[in-house]
Every structure is written in structure tokens, then in C-alpha cells.
Amino acid sequence: MLKRGFLNCRSGYNAGTTPEYNRTVPRFLLPAALALAAALSAQSPFFPLKDIKPGMRGTGRTVFSGARIEEFQVEILGILDNIGPKESLILARLSGGPLEHTGVMQGMSGSPVYIDGKLAGAVAMAFPFSKDPIAGIRPIQDMVRSSATLASAPRPRPLIALNDRDLTRPLPKPEPALPGGERMVDISTPISFGGFSRATLDAFAPQLRALGLEPRQSISAGSKIEPGMGNPADLKPGSMISIQLMAGDYGLGADGTVTYIDGNRVYAFGHRFLDIGSTELPFARSEVIALLPNLNTSFKLSDAREWMGTINQDRNTAVSGELGKRASMVPVSLEISRGSRPIESYQMRMVNDPLLSPLLIQMAVYSVIDETERTVGAATIRVSGEVEFQNSPPVRIDNMFAADNGSAQQGSLSAAIPVAYVMQSGFRTLRLNKVALKIETYDQKKQLTIDGISVARRTVRAGEKVQLNVVLIGENGAETTRRLDYDVPIGAEPGILYFTVADANTTNLADFRQILTSNPHSPAQLITTVNNLHPNTKAFVRVWRADPAFQLEGADLPDPPASVAMILANSQSSLAAITQTRNSKIAEIEIDGGDMVISGVKTVQVEIKE
Structure with missing residues (x-):
């Protein structure tokens, strides 16, 4: 019987009929799977991006005055797909409260938006100069995903050179707004300067605006941030926060809004602050003092009240951090x-x-x-x-x-x-x-300019003395002459010997060019190099020949033998620590300017006879 039943089952299967277990399993599993999916969806605090449709309505939360979180209305206009790699944006019209008069305000970045009680995302972008409060809402899924710690990149060479003039150059820049406000951009982050002079804001404003920041003079309500940590329960989605870059006699804080809190993890802004990746920036709970409507972009004036934690991730779609953790300053x-x-x-x-x-x-x-x-x-x-x-x-x-x-x-x-x-x-x-x-x-210009260098004799022999006269010009044409002596080494080869008197900047480029353009091997070597740079209250007479020379990790190898020069030249491509220079330094003589800045460069030459 068992054998026959087994054969009948196989026969039925081969004939195309459905076995008993194939007819019964789907009837039990399909409803269960659907119920499980519905349960998981119901448990998620996030509204799925794929389910958002034009015409949907929701509510947003932000602070318009003090610390009170208020609601505003949100009407979904559509979805902007592929605004970045695997990134979308929800386009919405905001209304309610003061938004009819202010439009989308600086400081609203991160304001959470809910649909059917679930978090959809954060107010993050806007059209510059738009008359209507049209905003781009960053999906919350993108914000949470961005908080994952990324692997550290290999150690690069220094991002700033010692002759750089712009310290913001290594910082990533957001896309600028197009003329006429044709492109949606991140809402600028207001950054408040407390105690700084007005001229400081004016001097650094162009660099800060290029970073997506809008500098403002701080307006304090008269209180200072207490040293202790605040109660995490006082911080909620929609609360105003300030990332405090500096505190004390000078204060500097960047304002935004909390989007989502998951345990002790907090997400805010809905866009980059500076997009510097892993970091350690303290943040405080803030209160709004006033709203300032503006024809360009309205903004909130706020005042930091109490420390709340540390921002440790600053990514393109959000900043995130930890409540209750104190940042080292x-x-x-x-x-x-x-x-x-x-x-x-x-x-x-x-x-x-x-x-x-x-x-x-x-x-x-x-x-x-x-x-x-x-x-x-x-x-x-x-x-x-x-x-x-x-x-x-x-x-x-x-x-x-x-x-x-x-x-x-x-x-x-x-x-x-x-x-x-x-x-x-x-x-x-x-x-x-x-x-x-x-x-x-x-109050005076304490500066000496190198006006010239001369020698007593144009020809000398090995072992003889070269007398140098360096002329320095000060304020109102006051002239000073410094006399220096150089002993030509016994056995020096015949030929032209050059004497270049130069300021510290020129001498630093000549002496440290190789080591300043290569990767330092250790922190000690790096700091030693910086500390060995010549101060600009001195000038330096460089004695040199027009012979090939090399630098090895900053050390001069003047006029090496032909066989050694060939080996060093062939090693440049494989050893970054070796660099060929255009001239060979023989010696260097220092001229002290005291409490005067010395600038300029002059050269004279002497012929060594046999």
C-alpha cells in the first residue's frame, strides 16, 4: 500500500497535477507573510518613500519662538528622483504659522515632516529667492543611512601648504545657487558670531558663504551656556540646536533643527554642515529669540542654552551624534x-x-x-x-x-x-x-627692505676672504649697511660663486622645498620642520654654485660626484625623499633684523681664480 501510494503520487506529479503539500502550503503561508509584512510596516516609525504620492498632506514640527515646538502644514507636490547617487527628494509646499510671510527660513533645516503619524523626512532644501515656501524634504532613510561610520582613507600629504592664503580650501563646497534661483540648494546654515568684531564677519563672509554658511552677529538673551549637561528628555524632534565651534569670550555656533531621536542617537539638519565626515563637535539646545523675514532668505535668531551632546558624523545628507556625550574642547x-x-x-x-x-x-x-x-x-x-x-x-x-x-x-x-x-x-x-x-x-611700519648686496672684490682665490655689504632701507629712506665676511674654503674649485641675500620666505622655499612637498614620516619630523622655518625678522645670505645638487629628507647634498649624482637622479622616481635642485648650497649666513621685518632678495657673484 505504501509503495502504491508513493507511485500514485509521483504519477500524479508527472502528469502535471499539484501534489497535496503544494496545494495546502500556500494557503497557510501567503496570509501569514502578508500579515508579517503589514506588522513590520506598522512597527516602522518611518513612512516609506515609495508610498509618498502627490497630494498627500502631512505636518512638520519646528520652533518659531522660545523652545516651544509648533506644527506647520505640508502638502506633497512630488518626488525628485536621482538628485544624487541613489538619492531622492520630496518636493512640498509648507504653510501655517509665520511661513506665509517668511518662507522657508534658515534654521529650519532638519525640521521633521510626518505623514499619517510616521516620519517621512526633514526640511532640507529650498529655491533661493522663491516667493512661496516650497521646500525639499530629505527622506529620513537617507539621513539614517548616512550616519554609518565610513572606513578611514589612507593618510594624505598635508592639505594646506605653508604659503596658502585660504584655510577653507580643503573644505568641500556645496553647489552654488544659480542666478534666478533655478536650482534647489541646501538651506544655508546660519552661523552666529558672539563677541567678534563686525569687520571679522565682513572679512570671512565670502569664504563662509562658499561653504553654505550664513554669518550673523549673535544676539544673546543675556545668558551663557552652563558647564553641565542638560536633560536629554528636553530635546525632541523639532527642537532647535546649535553646533558650538567656540565658547567663551568669543562664541561661534551653527543652528539647525533636530529631525529624529533613536535612543541616545540624534539626527539633524537634513543636509551637510560642512561634510567633514567623522568629527567631534559639541551641540547645545537653543531657543529662538526672533524671526527675521527677508526678501532674500528669512532666518531665525537663536541663543544656545544648555549642552546636550556631541555631533560625531557630518555627512552630505545629515549630521548625527550622541546625546549626553561631552566633546573635548x-x-x-x-x-x-x-x-x-x-x-x-x-x-x-x-x-x-x-x-x-x-x-x-x-x-x-x-x-x-x-x-x-x-x-x-x-x-x-x-x-x-x-x-x-x-x-x-x-x-x-x-x-x-x-x-x-x-x-x-x-x-x-x-x-x-x-x-x-x-x-x-x-x-x-x-x-x-x-x-x-x-x-x-x-603704530609704525617696522620694516627693512633689502636694497642691494655688493662685494669689495669680484675675484678671489681659495682660502681668501670675501667682504659682503648688504644695504637695508627702512622708513623714510633710512639706510643701514650690514658688513659680513665669508672665508672661501681652501681647495675650493675655480668658478663662479653666488651670494644671494633673501628674506625668510624666499629662503624657506629654497631650504625646505623638498620636505614641504613630500609626506612627513613622523609627527616629530613634521613639527621639527615647522619649528625650523626661518623667522621673517631675519635675512639670510645663501652661498651657492650653479651645480646640480640633491636634497634627501631636507638635508642638502651639494655638488655630489658624477657617479653619486647619477644614482641619486635615477632614484628620484622610486624614492620621494630625494629631490634634485637647480643649485648647490655651500653655506648660509644669518642677518638679524631685531624687531624689524626684512623683505626682498638680491644677488651678487664672485669668481674664484686658481
């Missing part, structure tokens, strides 16, 4: 004096970030100089001090700048560029520990 001390007479001191704490910290130092030093000294007319600025790093020697800063105008820009850049060069080298162990700078100002 770096103490910054700035002292300014007029000559030897102290005027004022400033104490702040700033974020510890390779891309942001140098820029913050530059803006703070600029403001200190601008607030206490004249910015028009001849002036001299000296910036000195140390920048300490954890488990590494400090970077020493000591430079002077003299100019008829723009001394604040030069002085502040001289303090920040070495810090940027070191912090952006890629060594993760190089974390800031402390910044302490002294700024001395003078």
Missing part, C-alpha cells in the same frame, strides 16, 4: 599688547578638528587685532607663542608683519597656517592640547 588664550604694555586677554574653548580649529584660530586672532588696533594705516603686528599637542613637542610661532593696510589678515594667517599644516598632515596622534598666543602691535 581646546583651551585658547590670546593676549594683546601695544608694544610692551598689556591691553586685553581673551579666553575661549574651541573644537578639536583638523579642518576647523586652524580657521577658528585665524578668526579669533583677526578679531583681537581688529578690536584693539587700527586697521587702516601703517602698522606692525608680531604674533608669538606655542601650540601644544598631546604627546608631541609644541609648534613655536614667532613672526612679524608690517603693512600699510591689512595687518590683521597677515598676522592672523601667520598664527593659523602652521597649525593647519600640522593638523592636516594625517597623523591621528596629533591632537591639539592648548593654544597660547601673544600679539604685539605697533
Whole structure:
């Protein structure tokens, strides 16, 4: 019987009939699968992007006044597909509250939007100069996905060169708005400056706007952020937050709105802040003081109230962080004096970030100089001090700048560029520990210009002395001559010997070109190189020949034998530490300018006879 039944079953199967188990299983599994899918969908707090259709209505949440979260209405207009790699955007019209008069405001970035009680996304983009409150809503799925920590990239060479003038150059720039507002762009992030001079905002505004930031003078309600952490329960979707880049005598904060909180994880903004990836930026709960309607773009004025946590991811579609976690901040001390007479001191704490910290130092030093000294007319600025790093020697800063105008820009850049060069080298162990700078100002232009160099004799022999006269011109044509002697080495080969007197910048390029354009091997080597750069209160007489030479990790190898030169030349492609130079340095003589800046370059030549 068993055998016959088995044969009948196979016979039925071969004949195309459905076996008993194939007829019964779907009747049980299909309803169960559908029920499970419905249950999972019901449990998800997110509204699926694929289910969003034009004409749907929802509600948004944001703060218009104080800390009170209010609702506004949202009408779905459609879906913009492929606005980025695997990214879509929900197009919607906003209404309710003050939006009819203000339109989409700066500071609303991150305001959550709900459909049928489920989170669909965050207000993130808008059409510049639009009369109607039309917004782009970032799907919440894209925001949550962006918070995943990405693998670290290989260590690059320093992002900033020591002769750079723009510290924002390494920061990624968002797409600019097109004329007439034809393209939807990220809502600009308002960044509030507290304590900074108005001229500081004006000086840095073009660079900040290129980053998608809108600088504003801070309007405080009179309170300061208390040092303790606030209650995480006070922060909700729709609450206003401020990413605090600097706090103390100077304050700097970027404002946005919380979109979603998952346990102790918080998501906000709906777009990049600066798109710097993994970071450590403290954020505080803020309250809105006022709304300022504007024909260009309206914005919220807010005031930070209490610390809430740390933003540790800044990606293209959102910023995200951790509630209750305190970010480490770096103490910054700035002292300014007029000559030897102290005027004022400033104490702040700033974020510890390779891309942001140098820029913050530059803006703070600029403001200190601008607030206490004249910015028009001849002036001299000296910036000195140390920048300490954890488990590494400090970077020493000591430079002077003299100019008829723009001394604040030069002085502040001289303090920040070495810090940027070191912090952006890629060594993760190089974390800031402390910044302490002294700024001395003078109302006159303390500068010497190299006017010429001459020699007593044009021909000499090996073992003889070359007498050099360097002429320096100061203010009102005052002339100073420095006399130097150079002993031609015994056994020196006949030929032309050059003497070039140059300022520190020119000499640094000649002496450190190879090592400054290659990857440093260690933090110690990097900091040693920066500390060995020549100060601009000195000039240097370079003695050289027009013979091929090489640099090996910054060390000069002048006029090597032909066989050695061939080996070194053939090794340049395989060893980045070897570089061929156009001339061979024989010696270097220093000229001290005291408390005067020296600039210029001149050359003279002497023939060595047999």
C-alpha cells in the first residue's frame, strides 16, 4: 500500500497535477507573510518613500519662538528622483504659522515632516529667492543611512601648504545657487558670531558663504551656556540646536533643527554642515529669540542654552551624534599688547578638528587685532607663542608683519597656517592640547627692505676672504649697511660663486622645498620642520654654485660626484625623499633684523681664480 501510494503520487506529479503539500502550503503561508509584512510596516516609525504620492498632506514640527515646538502644514507636490547617487527628494509646499510671510527660513533645516503619524523626512532644501515656501524634504532613510561610520582613507600629504592664503580650501563646497534661483540648494546654515568684531564677519563672509554658511552677529538673551549637561528628555524632534565651534569670550555656533531621536542617537539638519565626515563637535539646545523675514532668505535668531551632546558624523545628507556625550574642547588664550604694555586677554574653548580649529584660530586672532588696533594705516603686528599637542613637542610661532593696510589678515594667517599644516598632515596622534598666543602691535611700519648686496672684490682665490655689504632701507629712506665676511674654503674649485641675500620666505622655499612637498614620516619630523622655518625678522645670505645638487629628507647634498649624482637622479622616481635642485648650497649666513621685518632678495657673484 505504501509503495502504491508513493507511485500514485509521483504519477500524479508527472502528469502535471499539484501534489497535496503544494496545494495546502500556500494557503497557510501567503496570509501569514502578508500579515508579517503589514506588522513590520506598522512597527516602522518611518513612512516609506515609495508610498509618498502627490497630494498627500502631512505636518512638520519646528520652533518659531522660545523652545516651544509648533506644527506647520505640508502638502506633497512630488518626488525628485536621482538628485544624487541613489538619492531622492520630496518636493512640498509648507504653510501655517509665520511661513506665509517668511518662507522657508534658515534654521529650519532638519525640521521633521510626518505623514499619517510616521516620519517621512526633514526640511532640507529650498529655491533661493522663491516667493512661496516650497521646500525639499530629505527622506529620513537617507539621513539614517548616512550616519554609518565610513572606513578611514589612507593618510594624505598635508592639505594646506605653508604659503596658502585660504584655510577653507580643503573644505568641500556645496553647489552654488544659480542666478534666478533655478536650482534647489541646501538651506544655508546660519552661523552666529558672539563677541567678534563686525569687520571679522565682513572679512570671512565670502569664504563662509562658499561653504553654505550664513554669518550673523549673535544676539544673546543675556545668558551663557552652563558647564553641565542638560536633560536629554528636553530635546525632541523639532527642537532647535546649535553646533558650538567656540565658547567663551568669543562664541561661534551653527543652528539647525533636530529631525529624529533613536535612543541616545540624534539626527539633524537634513543636509551637510560642512561634510567633514567623522568629527567631534559639541551641540547645545537653543531657543529662538526672533524671526527675521527677508526678501532674500528669512532666518531665525537663536541663543544656545544648555549642552546636550556631541555631533560625531557630518555627512552630505545629515549630521548625527550622541546625546549626553561631552566633546573635548581646546583651551585658547590670546593676549594683546601695544608694544610692551598689556591691553586685553581673551579666553575661549574651541573644537578639536583638523579642518576647523586652524580657521577658528585665524578668526579669533583677526578679531583681537581688529578690536584693539587700527586697521587702516601703517602698522606692525608680531604674533608669538606655542601650540601644544598631546604627546608631541609644541609648534613655536614667532613672526612679524608690517603693512600699510591689512595687518590683521597677515598676522592672523601667520598664527593659523602652521597649525593647519600640522593638523592636516594625517597623523591621528596629533591632537591639539592648548593654544597660547601673544600679539604685539605697533603704530609704525617696522620694516627693512633689502636694497642691494655688493662685494669689495669680484675675484678671489681659495682660502681668501670675501667682504659682503648688504644695504637695508627702512622708513623714510633710512639706510643701514650690514658688513659680513665669508672665508672661501681652501681647495675650493675655480668658478663662479653666488651670494644671494633673501628674506625668510624666499629662503624657506629654497631650504625646505623638498620636505614641504613630500609626506612627513613622523609627527616629530613634521613639527621639527615647522619649528625650523626661518623667522621673517631675519635675512639670510645663501652661498651657492650653479651645480646640480640633491636634497634627501631636507638635508642638502651639494655638488655630489658624477657617479653619486647619477644614482641619486635615477632614484628620484622610486624614492620621494630625494629631490634634485637647480643649485648647490655651500653655506648660509644669518642677518638679524631685531624687531624689524626684512623683505626682498638680491644677488651678487664672485669668481674664484686658481
